[in-house]
Amino acid sequence: MATVMVVDDVAANRDIVRMLLGYRGHDVIEARDGADALRLAHVHHPDVVVSDVLMPGIDGLELVHRLRSDPDRLAAQAPVIFYTANYLEPETRPIAEACGVSQVVLRSQDPHTLLEAVDTALAQGPVLLDVPAADEEFAQAHLHAVNAKLIEKVRALHDTERRFEAMAVASPVGIGILDTHGTADYINERLAQIMQMPQENLLGAGWLDCLDDSAQDAALSLLHGAGDTSELRFDHRIAWPDGTTRRLRLHLRQIHDDDDGRLAGGVLMVDDVTDLVSAEERLREEILRRQDDSRHRDAERLDSLRRMAGGTAHDFNNVLGAILGYTNLAIETINDALEDGTLPAETAESLIGDLQHVVKGGERAKGLTTQLLAFGRREIIQPAAINLNTLLRDNTASLRETAGPEVELILDLEPSLPGVKADPAQIAQALRSLVRNSAEAMPAGGTVTITTSMQDENVTVSLTDTGTGMPQHVLDRAFEPFFSTKLAGSTAGLGLSTSHGIISQAGGQLTLRSREGHGTTATFTLPALVSEAPPPPPPSAAKPDNTGGETLLLVDDESAVLQVSARILSGAGYDVLTAADAGEALRILEQHPGHVSALVTDVVMPGMNGRQLAKVAAMRQPSLSIVFVSGFAESLIDENGNNLEPGSTILAKPFDREALVSTVRGALNATSHR
Numbered sequence: 290m291a292t293v294m295v296v297d298d299v300a301a302n303r304d305i306v307r308m309l310l311g312y313r314g315h316d317v318i319e320a321r322d323g324a325d326a327l328r329l330a331h332v333h334h335p336d337v338v339v340s341d342v343l344m345p346g347i348d349g350l351e352l353v354h355r356l357r358s359d360p361d362r363l364a365a366q367a368p369v370i371f372y373t374a375n376y377l378e379p380e381t382r383p384i385a386e387a388c389g390v391s392q393v394v395l396r397s398q399d400p401h402t403l404l405e406a407v408d409t410a411l412a413q414g415p416v417l418l419d420v421p422a423a424d425e426e427f428a429q430a431h432l433h434a435v436n437a438k439l440i441e442k443v444r445a446l447h448d449t450e451r452r453f454e455a456m457a458v459a460s461p462v463g464i465g466i467l468d469t470h471g472t473a474d475y476i477n478e479r480l481a482q483i484m485q486m487p488q489e490n491l492l493g494a495g496w497l498d499c500l501d502d503s504a505q506d507a508a509l510s511l512l513h514g515a516g517d518t519s520e521l522r523f524d525h526r527i528a529w530p531d532g533t534t535r536r537l538r539l540h541l542r543q544i545h546d547d548d549d550g551r552l553a554g555g556v557l558m559v560d561d562v563t564d565l566v567s568a569e570e571r572l573r574e575e576i577l578r579r580q581d582d583s584r585h586r587d588a589e590r591l592d593s594l595r596r597m598a599g600g601t602a603h604d605f606n607n608v609l610g611a612i613l614g615y616t617n618l619a620i621e622t623i624n625d626a627l628e629d630g631t632l633p634a635e636t637a638e639s640l641i642g643d644l645q646h647v648v649k650g651g652e653r654a655k656g657l658t659t660q661l662l663a664f665g666r667r668e669i670i671q672p673a674a675i676n677l678n679t680l681l682r683d684n685t686a687s688l689r690e691t692a693g694p695e696v697e698l699i700l701d702l703e704p705s706l707p708g709v710k711a712d713p714a715q716i717a718q719a720l721r722s723l724v725r726n727s728a729e730a731m732p733a734g735g736t737v738t739i740t741t742s743m744q745d746e747n748v749t750v751s752l753t754d755t756g757t758g759m760p761q762h763v764l765d766r767a768f769e770p771f772f773s774t775k776l777a778g779s780t781a782g783l784g785l786s787t788s789h790g791i792i793s794q795a796g797g798q799l800t801l802r803s804r805e806g807h808g809t810t811a812t813f814t815l816p817a818l819v820s821e822a823p824p825p826p827p828p829s830a831a832k833p834d835n836t837g838g839e840t841l842l843l844v845d846d847e848s849a850v851l852q853v854s855a856r857i858l859s860g861a862g863y864d865v866l867t868a869a870d871a872g873e874a875l876r877i878l879e880q881h882p883g884h885v886s887a888l889v890t891d892v893v894m895p896g897m898n899g900r901q902l903a904k905v906a907a908m909r910q911p912s913l914s915i916v917f918v919s920g921f922a923e924s925l926i927d928e929n930g931n932n933l934e935p936g937s938t939i940l941a942k943p944f945d946r947e948a949l950v951s952t953v954r955g956a957l958n959a960t961s962h963r
Contacts, residue, residue: 291411292333294318294367296326296340296352302396306339306372309400310407323347327355330364337410339403342373349373353390357416366415370394370406391416463559465496469552471509483537483561485529499539499559500525508541514552519543536566587765605654607847610943613651614853617946620644621860651943672795674818675713677741677748678702684717688739691721695734698724703741709748709815711795719788719799723752723811726785730756730809747797747814754810759803767801788813839886839957840864844874844902845918846894850942854889854918854949861950871897871905878906887914887957903937914960916940916953 293315295306307317318333320326324347326340338356342349349371359365374396391413392406463480465473473496481488484499491498497505504523511521520542527535540558545551623640626632681688681700689698720739727737735755742749759767768789785801792799792813803809841863845851848869855865866885868874871894878885888906892899903915916938938956940948 290314290316291336291407292316292318293337293339293407294320294326294329294333294335296320296323296338296344296349297372298322298341298344302341306403309403310339313404313407315407323349323352323355326352327359330356330359330367331361334361334363335367337407338367338369339372339407340369342371363415366417368410368413368416370403370410372396372403461560463499463557465491465557465559466554467496467512467557468554469512469514471497471512473557480557480559483535483559484527496557499527499537499557504539511541511543512552512555514543534563535561536563538562606942607850609651609654611847611849611853613648613943613945614850614857616644616647616651618853618856618860620648672710672712674708674710675716676706676708677716677750677815678704678706680713680716681720681739681741681750684720687717688720688724691724692728692737696728696731697734697736699736699738701738701740703743706741706743706748707817707819709795709797710818711797711815712791715791716795719791719813720750720752722785722788727752727754727756727809727811730754730758743817744814746817748817749812749814751810751812753808755808758805758807758809759801760805764801764803768799838862838864840866840881840884841953842866842868842874842877842885842888842890844868844871844888844890844894844899846870846891850891857946857949858889858953863953870894871899871902874902875905878909883910885910885913887916887953887960889916889918889953892917892919912960914938914956916956918942918944 293310295303295310295317297303297306298321303319307319310317318329318335320329322344323340326338327347329335330338340349340352347355353369356367356369357365368391370391371393373393391410394403394406460477460479463483464475464477465480466475467473471494473492473494476488476491476496478488480496480499481491484491486495486498489495497508500508500523504525507521508523510516511518520540523537523539523541525537525539527537529535538560541555542558543555544553546553620641623632623637623644627634627637681702685698685700692698724737724739731754738751738753740751740753742751767785769786788811789799792815795815797813797815799811799813801809801811841858843851843855843858843865844867845854846869851867851869855867858865866877866881868877871890874888874890888903890899890902894902897905899917899919903917906913907915918940919942938952938959940952944952
């Protein structure tokens with residue numbers, strides 16, 4: 290282990306050499322310059338001196354000359370190694386040999402070269418002092434070496450300045466060089482062009498016109514060294530003299546001295562990004578327009594599917610109503626024949642069994658048409674003021690049953706939740722459908738969390754599962770009827786589409802957010818009620834006060850539905866008059882003035898519809914009971930879920946015998962009690 294003195298005016302260079310020599314176990318003494326090195330050499334008598342050549346004050350050459358002439362023999366005999374990045378060996382070798390320099394090592398060489406040089410110097414021991422070079426001889430050689438290096442540095446500096454100026458002139462951005470006082474020493478031509486000002490007006494403090502007032506304070510603080518950041522970025526608008534507004538982006542960075550790291554000022558870069566910002570804004574507008582177009586196309590596609598589904602379900606309901614009606618009549622006829630003994634028991638049971646299969650299939654088809662009508666927002670609904678928290682608590686058991694034993698259901702309910710106006714049975718159906726959909730995405734079990742909250746003026750319900758999630762192409766088609774990713778035959782694919790229709794018909798919106806492998810969140814919102822009293826309940830389908838006998842006018846443009854309905858009501862003890870359209874119905878009323886107790890009319894009919902017929906009939910006979918029969922809500926319910934015929938009696942198609950008879954009886958009783 291030896292004592293090595295490192296001489297360099299740059300602290301970072303001394304640190305590097307100290308760490309390098311420390312790996313060999315040497316004790317390192319650091320000197321900031323030549324004068325400091327001479328003082329420390331007398332105190333520590335280093336075994337080796339590693340010195341830079343170019344230093345302010347006493348440089349490396351002068352240091353070696355003075356060491357060799359020093360009366361302190363131990364200091365004078367210390368081997369010296371030049372470690373330099375500025376002098377090449379041929380430049381320093383003549384004077385180095387004259388001063389007794391052991392070796393010259395360039396900083397660009399491998400670090401091990403310096404270690405080897407130190408080892409060699411230690412192995413050779415102290416320098417043998419010959420007659421030192423005369424002062425005049427040394428001064429002349431020293432002056433020659435320093436002068437040659439100075440000329441080289443001046444030329445390099447001149448070349449650097451020319452390159453910088455060429456770069457600054459050709460730069461597409463404005464450049465300003467600033468000092469720590471916030472004064473601009475240099476402004477390139479591009480910055481003057483951007484600001485539409487002469488260059489001399491931007492020198493000094495004029496460059497601050499590139500920034501607004503608040504940004505000026507921040508920029509000056511940065512140049513003064515305040516804060517913990519070394520750069521700032523700004524966006525600024527300027528108005529050119531011709532009234533044109535330009536958008537600027539500015540970048541201000543601190544400049545630090547290479548030698549000691551002190552703050553030396555800053556560099557300002559200004560770019561006119563008006564065209565870029567305009568292009569970005571146009572791109573954003575185009576993206577938004579395309580998104581709007583996409584949403585519009587999706588909405589049109591869903592609306593077309595709704596109209597198709599609703600219309601198909603409406604027409605099918607008429608056919609289905611006739612099938613179920615005639616089947617039930619056939620069963621009643623067989624039962625009557627069985628009681629009369631006109632039909633053998635075995636034959637009757639066989640026929641009834643077959644017909645019950647028809648009824649079962651019809652009921653299943655009825656469920657599908659109900660879902661199609663819900664998707665198409667065409668289902669007959671009974672909206673009421675409800676609290677979704679209460680609805681969720683009341684249906685918790687059925688929701689847990691729907692989710693299955695492997696799925697945990699969690700309710701996170703906002704306590705002060707306002708009410709909404711919706712059909713509670715339909716909302717419960719939509720919730721069950723959404724929970725079922727989540728459970729099917731978690732075959733190995735998981736969690737469904739139902740959260741209620743208030744956002745703006747809407748009540749929000751979110752169902753979040755921990756299932757498999759959906760890829761984007763599935764998410765895009767999730768609300769389409771009959772679309773399903775399940776195995777063929779395992780589902781009708783109407784769950785999400787039905788829920789979407791139910792929420793839409795209630796005046797709300799259902800959205801899905803999902804990512805493959807990260808679960809799904811279904812969120813629906815409904816407009817909150819503001820202190821609105823619940824609507825009066827519809828007329829009760831009470832048990833009949835009488836057993837029948839009244840005269841009914843039955844109107845339907847579907848012949849099969851008309852005939853089966855007439856047979857059911859006739860069988861219930863009513864006198865039934867039938868009409869195929871509104872015109873024929875009005876003629877019958879004229880022919881039987883005061884004798885008709887109730888008008889039972891379909892709503893959707895060619896020509897005058899059922900609502901128009903009811904208004905005319907009620908004007909002629911105010912005591913007339915009105916029963917609307919329809920499978921198509923559009924004619925009776927507006928977009929907000931309000932009944933267009935408040936207080937009226939509505940019977941949804943398809944219906945069975947009991948529903949038809951009890952609804953008519955209830956309407957007659959309600960009229961008689963008025």
